[in-house]
Amino acid sequence: xxxxxxxxxxxxxxxxxxxxxxxxxxxxxxxxxxxxxxxxxxxxxxxxxxxxxxxxxxxxxxxxxxxxxxxxxxxxxxxxxxxxxxxxxxxxxxxxxxxxxxxxxxxxxxxxxxxxxxxxxxxxxxxxxxxxxxxxxxxxxxxxxxxxxxxxxxxxxxxxxxxxxxxxxxxxxxxxxxxxxxxxxxxxxxxxxxxxxxxxxxxxxxxxxxxxxxxx
Amino acid sequence: xxxxxxxxxxxxxxxxxxxxxxxxxxxxxxxxxxxxxxxxxxxxxxxxxxxxxxxxxxxxxxxxxxxxxxxxxxxxxxxxxxxxxxxxxxxxxxxxxxxxxxxxxxxxxxxxxxxxxxxxxxxxxxxxxxxxxxxxxxxxxxxxxxxxxxxxxxxxxxxxxxxxxxxxxxxxxxxxxxxxxxxxxxxxxxxxxxxxxxxxxxxxxxxxxxxxxxxxxxxxxxxxxxxxxxxxxxxxxxxxxxxxxxxxxxxxxxxxxxxxxxxxxxxxxxxxxxxxxxxxxxxxxxxxxxxxxxxxxxxxxxxxxxxxxxxxxxxxxxxxxxxxxxxxxxxxxxxx
Amino acid sequence: xxxxxxxxxxxxxxxxxxxxxxxxxxxxxxxxxxxxxxxxxxxxxxxxxxxxxxxxxxxxxxxxxxxxxxxxxxxxxxxxxxxxxxxxxxxxxxxxxxxxxxxxxxxxxxxxxxxxxxxxxxxxxxxxxxxxxxxxxxxxxxxxxxxxxxxxxxxxxxxxxxxxxxxxxxxxxxxxxxxxxxxxxxxxxxxxxxxxxxxxxxxxxxxxxxxxxxxxxx
Numbered sequence: 001x002x003x004x005x006x007x008x009x010x011x012x013x014x015x016x017x018x019x020x021x022x023x024x025x026x027x028x029x030x031x032x033x034x035x036x037x038x039x040x041x042x043x044x045x046x047x048x049x050x051x052x053x054x055x056x057x058x059x060x061x062x063x064x065x066x067x068x069x070x071x072x073x074x075x076x077x078x079x080x081x082x083x084x085x086x087x088x089x090x091x092x093x094x095x096x097x098x099x100x101x102x103x104x105x106x107x108x109x110x111x112x113x114x115x116x117x118x119x120x121x122x123x124x125x126x127x128x129x130x131x132x133x134x135x136x137x138x139x140x141x142x143x144x145x146x147x148x149x150x151x152x153x154x155x156x157x158x159x160x161x162x163x164x165x166x167x168x169x170x171x172x173x174x175x176x177x178x179x180x181x182x183x184x185x186x187x188x189x190x191x192x193x194x195x196x197x198x199x200x201x202x203x204x205x206x207x208x209x210x211x212x213x214x215x216x
Numbered sequence: 217x218x219x220x221x222x223x224x225x226x227x228x229x230x231x232x233x234x235x236x237x238x239x240x241x242x243x244x245x246x247x248x249x250x251x252x253x254x255x256x257x258x259x260x261x262x263x264x265x266x267x268x269x270x271x272x273x274x275x276x277x278x279x280x281x282x283x284x285x286x287x288x289x290x291x292x293x294x295x296x297x298x299x300x301x302x303x304x305x306x307x308x309x310x311x312x313x314x315x316x317x318x319x320x321x322x323x324x325x326x327x328x329x330x331x332x333x334x335x336x337x338x339x340x341x342x343x344x345x346x347x348x349x350x351x352x353x354x355x356x357x358x359x360x361x362x363x364x365x366x367x368x369x370x371x372x373x374x375x376x377x378x379x380x381x382x383x384x385x386x387x388x389x390x391x392x393x394x395x396x397x398x399x400x401x402x403x404x405x406x407x408x409x410x411x412x413x414x415x416x417x418x419x420x421x422x423x424x425x426x427x428x429x430x431x432x433x434x435x436x437x438x439x440x441x442x443x444x445x446x447x448x449x450x451x452x453x454x455x456x457x458x459x460x461x462x463x464x465x466x467x468x469x470x471x472x473x474x475x476x477x478x479x480x481x482x483x484x485x486x487x488x489x490x491x492x493x494x495x496x497x498x499x500x501x502x503x504x505x506x507x508x509x510x511x512x513x514x515x516x517x518x519x520x521x522x523x524x525x526x527x528x529x530x531x532x533x534x535x536x537x538x539x540x541x542x543x544x545x546x547x548x549x550x551x552x
Numbered sequence: 553x554x555x556x557x558x559x560x561x562x563x564x565x566x567x568x569x570x571x572x573x574x575x576x577x578x579x580x581x582x583x584x585x586x587x588x589x590x591x592x593x594x595x596x597x598x599x600x601x602x603x604x605x606x607x608x609x610x611x612x613x614x615x616x617x618x619x620x621x622x623x624x625x626x627x628x629x630x631x632x633x634x635x636x637x638x639x640x641x642x643x644x645x646x647x648x649x650x651x652x653x654x655x656x657x658x659x660x661x662x663x664x665x666x667x668x669x670x671x672x673x674x675x676x677x678x679x680x681x682x683x684x685x686x687x688x689x690x691x692x693x694x695x696x697x698x699x700x701x702x703x704x705x706x707x708x709x710x711x712x713x714x715x716x717x718x719x720x721x722x723x724x725x726x727x728x729x730x731x732x733x734x735x736x737x738x739x740x741x742x743x744x745x746x747x748x749x750x751x752x753x754x755x756x757x758x759x760x761x762x763x764x765x766x767x768x769x770x
Contacts, residue, residue: 060747062707064714064721065740068728072736114302117267117374118316118364119292132306147618154621158714159728165623172627172715180631184624191619208306211350 004178012167016186019163022084022156023149024194029085030092031142037093038100039126048101058094063087063155084156091152092145099141103134136209139202143195150191154183164190217243218264218372218404223273225259225429233259234270234429241421243278243371244402248419250409251452256429257408261374264406265294277372292316295365295373295403300381301357303349309335309360310345316368327367334363339393355386362394366401375407379414391417412453416441416460424449438464462511462547467504470513470546472527472536479526485533490522503528510547517543557727558738569722571742577718578746581709584641586702589648597656601690602682610657617650622708630715640712647708648701655697659690692766695758699751706747710739720746 005012041051066087071078074086107130115129131138154165162169167183170176203210218241225234234256241247249257262268263275266287274281282290303312313334314327322330332345338359349357358378365373379387379394395418398405409415415422416437424440426432426448433445441461444450454460475481480488480497489497501519503526504512516525517540525543527536538546557563563571600610622643629639663686671685687694713721723739726732 056703056751057744057748060703060707060751061740061744062710062721062724064710064724065736065743068724068736069733069740072733108302110298110300110302111304113267114296114298115304117265117291117294117296117298119288119290119319121288124319129304129306133304135306143615144618147615151619151621154623155711157623158711158725165621168621168624168627172631175631177628177631180624180628184621184628187621187624188616188619191615195615195619206306208348208350211348212305 001178001181005182008179012182012186015164015166015183016190018081018161019150019153019165019187019190022081022161022163023088023153023190024146026085026088026092026149027142027146029089030096030145033089034093034096034100037097039104041097041101042104048105051101052098055094055098058090063091063152064158066090067156067159079160081161083159084153084161088149088152092149095145095148096138096141099144100134100138103137103141104130106137107133132206135206136202139198139206143198146194146198147191150194151187154187217241217278218247218406219274219276219279220260220263221274221276223260223263223270223275225256225263225268226271232429234263236273237429237431238273239423239431239434241404241406243404245420246398246405246407246418247421247423248407248409248415249423249425250412250415250419251425251432252427253410255425255427257423257425258376259429260425261376261406261408264372264374265291265296292319292368293370293372295368295370297358297361297365297373297375297378299377300354301349301361303357303360303364305349307348308345309340309347309349309352312349312360313363313367315364316370320368331363331367334366335360337366337397338363353386354382355390358382358390359393362397371404373403373405375405377408377410380409380411387414394418416453424452459511459514462514463509465510466506467508467510467513467527468506470506470510470538471542472538473542475526475534475537478522479534479537481534484531487526487528487534490520490524492521500526502526503532503534505530510543513538513543514540554734555737557723557732557734558741563738571723571738574718574720574722575742575746578706578709578720578743581637581640581644581712581717581719582702582705582750585644585648585705585709586698588641589645589701590652590698592645593649593652594656597653598660598682598687600653601657601660602678602686604661607657607661610654613650614654615650617647620646622647623711623714626711626715635716637717640709640715640717644705644709644712648705651697651701651704652694655694656690659693659697660686662693663689688763689766691762692758695754695762699754699758702750702754703747706750707743710743 037051041048067083070076070083070086071080074082076082111133112125112130115125120129153163154168156162157165157169164183164187167179171178171180171183220237220239223234223237224232226232237256237260249260251257259268263270264277264282266282269283274283276282304315307315310328310331313331314324317327317330318324332342335342335345340356340359340363344352344356349360352360358381361378379390382390391414407418419437421434422437422440423434424432432452433440433449438461440449440453441457444453444457450457478491479500480491482488487500487503489499492498498521501521502516504516505528513525517523517538520526523540525538525540526534527538529535558571566572597610600606625646626640626643629642633639667689668681668686671681676684709719710721710724712719713725720739720743723735723742727735727739
């Protein structure tokens, strides 16, 4: 494996770089899109169940199908990385819109009510009180979305753009185990690191959660 | 002064929560809304800061209809305390208290400095400032809740069952501090409780609601105990209201008899007990001063082995006695 | 792009490579993976949840499982074991284990401990506490884990086609190979419908096996 790595370091690094941005850009985009959608699911109560159902159906579309399918809808080239980015953004939105809605719904009504009674207007209450209190739930969803995206990117290799996934197809075609192993290890490591980074961010921005649970 | 002018609240389902209520809550006093659950007391409270809008009628603060005012600005000028305090879990105690001043445009630093002083006022040591609500006990959270409501020094405070989520010992303590604080601050307070004892203890004026959002009686605690308007109020204030009404008067004017020989005293003149036989001295069961309540005197007369309450002076020296029949005569004469 | 392929009657006989036949083989992979995965993950999850020993594994199994790239695992297995059903099953089973294990654990842990205490208090043995009290009460959480595992496997089983096996992935891979997007679309739709239907069946099963007493507070 070491020899494989040293002989192909550039190709592996290029695959890794592509993998990182193919996986993380959709997380960012999806998060930004999911916030208002999730908020709507709380603000307009009858939208919540349709939102959950649509998200569920979107999530059950196989990634391979979506990857293959998007070029036709978007008019992009089949080898365009844009297909992967859009597909993974859709999954991220499907996952996070529900998480954002659930997070906001999990905020104790007593807390929102006392914020209102103290004179918060709706938008500032959302930003100052509801979102911060919902943050632990939202960040937990972000961890899931990030890790899932990192492992999903490789499926893109079946249509020619898949970051580390290309190491899988190469190894598979050559019946050669090293690139596959290297790809799996790097992908898992990447997911672990990304997950760890989010956990660190979560610790830094939600210091109060460390004291909860002991007392009601 | 807060005025309810023929206020009605009907919910879409058809239930009447508040039924033609007209009230005046005097400035600088504590008015307590009390009644069984579903009697409209909380709905009434929440109409003061427009958390609920009346179906008809008006609520006025110092003559100004609240309906005409900007909701958020109105609420920033009214302190609000609720059961379980409703503290923001993601903010430290200090920043919780600083909330409204910051909303009103104070810098965070100014607001925090003021908040620190307030914490002391409600009996919390400065080291609590940096903690999060989850690190506090229920009683401490409730104190922070009160400090937060006071932070912008609002003339009006609304308190919705503020002390019902803590255990009796802590509640007792919070009651004492509430009375001390209110004596200093003289806020116009509207408070909701389902506990008539709490209402009588904390209220300058008590409003008793009955089912259907109707006011059954308004009055000072003394008036309610002495003269309940109807069967419902009498039932609600409790069977021992006669005894409890004695809490509002001191024994200053209660006549006493000279100390008899049967009361055994020590060298300093302090009572040791009643001589009930040749060698038999039984403890008095306690003493009262002229500043104590008549309720204590009655209690002592009942507890005493000979049916006589013993009065002492500031030094603890026995200076008079009141037998239970004298107390009964005094109370009867007082009623006229 | 159109729905011609999906609605062409010729693709709905039961011949090899027809849509019904692909659905069956797809379902076969899914059910096998779910069955094997449950047999492995459920006891472990219940053991950890019941005893509290090894919680670390249960908490992290979910994320660790998600981070494994299924395509890589599949190709690794095929490279190691050769073509066939076994490598596909291994890859899919690895996918099934984490959500079931984690939800079995979470289901037991989230129980009101007073109820478990009461069960012990009335004289139940540990086995009885587990099977008569903890398991029935943990079922809603457990079922939601099982359902998400099922959804994932239905979607992921399509990659079996990438290593030459059947299943609905055939429509995607073969359609792509010959630029027949109508076939790709047919594959995507059938998989999504299959996933939704399976979830509905499981939702009904859940209603049926979960005590109505637990349904009230949801």
